[in-house]
Amino acid sequence: MDLGTSGQMSDEDGLDPWKAQPLFDQEVAWHHNHDRVVHFDHNDLFYDGISDLNLIFDPSIDGVEQPRLSPSANSANDSDAIAQETSQSSTDLCRDPVELYSHLLQLYFEKIQPWLPLFHRPKFEEQFAGKLCHSDLATSSSSPESAFVLNAMFALSARYSTSDHFSGLVPITRGKSFLRQAEAILEAHNSNETSGPSLRILQGCIMLACYHLSSGITPRAWLLTGMCSRLAYELGLHRLDRESTKASSCSPEVSSNKWIDNEEKRRAWWSAWELDNFASTISRRPYGFDRDSADIFLPVSDKDWFSGNRVASASLAYEPLAAWQSLVDCPNQSEHAWYLVSLHFIRLGHELQQASHLTRKNLNDFETAVRYFSLALPPSFDNVEGVFGSEPSSGWITCTHILLQK
Template structure:
């Protein structure tokens, strides 16, 4: 758009002195005063009419041109090119420095003589040590590790050549030799009752970068078993905390088979710490990962032809293009998640997160058939009356999976809301109770003789199987004997007290001969079973069922001693021990009756008990919330004892005891 002659009038004198190639200046059509006042300007020169009437100076400024000034883009391009060149040179310099440091470290390790089986004589300088051991992510726990250089365990160790890769184990993980010992401890202590991995494949692939998260998970769950007196407790705690934080941080942002395996071990560690929000959150993540990875189903020709999803998640761990070993790892990972979900739901007083009816997975194959083509044995949501797992080396795990279905049914019975003021509801609850009790009896009678009797050697899976069976029974009988709420239509059962005491005796005889080395090979859920038996025995004892009320029952001494030994490995056992010790010490004091009332209230879990007993306990007990239900609980009862009822009393109709 060209400027009008009137716009260019005021600039004619200036344009005479401009160079011939310079563009003429274009003045604004409105003067500055009119522009500021937003009034109409007639563009008269040298003074517009509004300014002339008001007697103010009229000024026309040069009109700005759109876009960047000429040459600016070319200058910016040159500056960016210079910056990229400098960054490339800096990167090349860093690579040369790292290569020199790694070459010097390898030379020092190889120069160790064959007779030197201890620690390497190479001591890196401060600069090289800081580069080689730099953390793989920003973390606070390992920032202050100045005392590690004087600690023998942190010295560079000489691993077997070709067995470990140094670039994988450097950084926040323990030294290579310690990491090797932790892996061996994992397969000795944890893997027998939590068989997640194919050991030869795991050992061959453990140093791959994408599987480093599994090493962090092993540090979290296994460092508790490393008994060598070569490091301070703070060093171990720092390694464990750093690996735990790294594991949780990585599993939040990824959902793969490997990350879910690591998360399963993190959930196991959380159960070992005790019930609480952290445990609930990790287990929720684990169940969601199993759903996203479709671990609850296994692709086979029969199932795929009759059931097809119109929409499905495009996960890259699809079983259609994986090996038999990876497919079996998926299967075992699901059953480990299923076990953690079912057993943790008992301690939390909540329903499980996995729907049994949606499971389309085979049972785990025997270790000798891992990776081979074999006919799968498919899981049945309703366990058969007679177990059919004969001839399989993993049959104890198969029985455990079947038993977990009964764990879920009994738990649903105990946590379902009901009204004690309606006789029909009470009658239905009693009938369901008897059906589950009968199913448990039949399950044990149909168990093969070699699996029903204790083997001649220690078997963690056999102990886990039978303690789970006793856990279901003791929960049912304790609820029937000491319900948190009673009514004329559902009274406490005297027969249930006798059966509860019998189950406690069976658990005591099962665990009293276990050695310390045997207890180390059992998990935190075993500690929970011992806690359940101990608390039920104290309730029976303090309510007058035991013959000698003044003397401590011998079975309680045995169970309490087992908890003390388990507390050396699993903090949850220490919490159980502290609660029991507090009750035993204060039961005869001035406030002992109140403490017993709180402890004997079967509505409360250990999570709630620690909160309620905290004012009277030692300061070591941590804060807990009281809002949770117990393994002995019948929650959410809507009771109205004033409702009219003309029918017969249910307890009288059943001969005085409904059970």
């Protein structure tokens, strides 16, 4: 990773912040809906334009049309597709709603969960087993928060469906009806003075932000990303592990159920943090998360989480020379956690480049930290042949390698 010091880019330089070029060559590569993917040629990484970084996480979707990253989603083709979808009633799409919703839920955990690991699958499926009915999703009469979350999930997963329910719809428009229902529920929630924040509302907003970010840093995507950061702070997630970090940086909770529940909260925090890093860095706007005041552990692997295997973790140190050591000698060696640390270096580098006064020491510390971090990566990151495997960890490994390239 190489930090340019030739000067800052600003609106005064004639650059539109919504369409700005990245400050690092690889700055946008980590986003899971970007339009490039990395290929390995022996020991070298290089870009080869194909449709979507989702292919890293799930190579089986090759050939499926993916959403485009562009400043505007209002192309003529999109308008025609949306009009076509609108003309088809929800009744036609949901002749057997329970079967369809079960199918979309399965798709979410197969296609979306690997790169947006928000939910504890065993617990979620048990909790929502009886809520996959048409009335719950359409009217949200029985449980608005459940309907909000399910609609947001299906808005993301529907594009991967081969069900006849979506016959005639191009993949990127299949989730539009679920998106509209989710946004209607969110609007009703926000307009109700008695409705407060909740983890489910935050999770739903994160998924909606991801949906909109797949079309670029649009105003709607930017506002939803900001809402996620505010909700995370309102829920107190930034101090979730404050007492634990004071006692020991690697000490899991005693209760298994509490650990599973707290891990879900950590997933929400880090997913919102990741979205904020992406949107703010690309648009060169202020970050929504304070990097110096969060006491929350980095996430463990889905495998350990789902099985209830309590792995001790550590919080993210924020100064460069401490950040690279965040997971060194920690029981948690999750590829996802290491990826988040590498993403933190993107923010640190961006902040250095935007600084009004950049000292040689600051630059040397940053470059040293990135170099040491690369050397500290666990052995799983050395397995180049396994990068394009079916395991979720392969995506985090690939994106980490992309971020660390000069």
